[in-house]
Amino acid sequence: MKLSAGVVLGLATLGGIGRLPKAPGTWASAAAAILAPVLFLPLPMPLRLGVCLGIYLVGVQAATRAEVLLQRHDPGCVVIDELLGQWIVLATTAPHAPWWQLALAFVLFRLFDIIKPWPIHALERRIAGGHGIMLDDVVAGLMALGILWLLRVLLP
Secondary structure: OOOOHHHHHHHHOOOOHHHOOOOHHHHHHHHHHHHHHHHOOOOOHHHHHHHHHHHHHHHHHHHHHHHHHHOOOOOOOOOHHHHHHHHHHOOOOOOOOOHHHHHHHHHHHHHHHHHOOOOHHHHHHHOOHHHHHHHHHHHHHHHHHHHHHHHHHHOO
16 A cells, blocks of 8 residues: 555654754654653563554655655654654663653753764765664664663663
8 A cells, every 4th residue: 555645754753843943853752752651661571662663664665665756865853753763762770760761861862863873983984875764763762772771770
């Protein structure tokens, strides 16, 4: 089933969040972090992983088509990748985690997503289309998750 351009762009921009002025990725990450305690963290771990896989699969298709529709490589308004990356960071977070863990997850993910250390930048450059758009945020999310996990262990 082929989705209309409006539906595809709605998915890719998370209902238009990606079209907010200045720093659409930050707005999308903030929305993901704010909604996680209600939509994501209450789920058991297998469902969290399934949700992340589903977002990846839908995101690849939506981002690939958005590039064609908008005639731009990795358009800034495509922010479904930020949703996935942010929820990957939060995947091991307890449902009623303290606010500082959600805030730290947000900051760590944005830091890795903006700075793009190796291998994030390499993935973004070498993998075309929706996979490239999504995978760099997956890796940024995994790197931020590793730091967050380490801090939880070290800081009781």
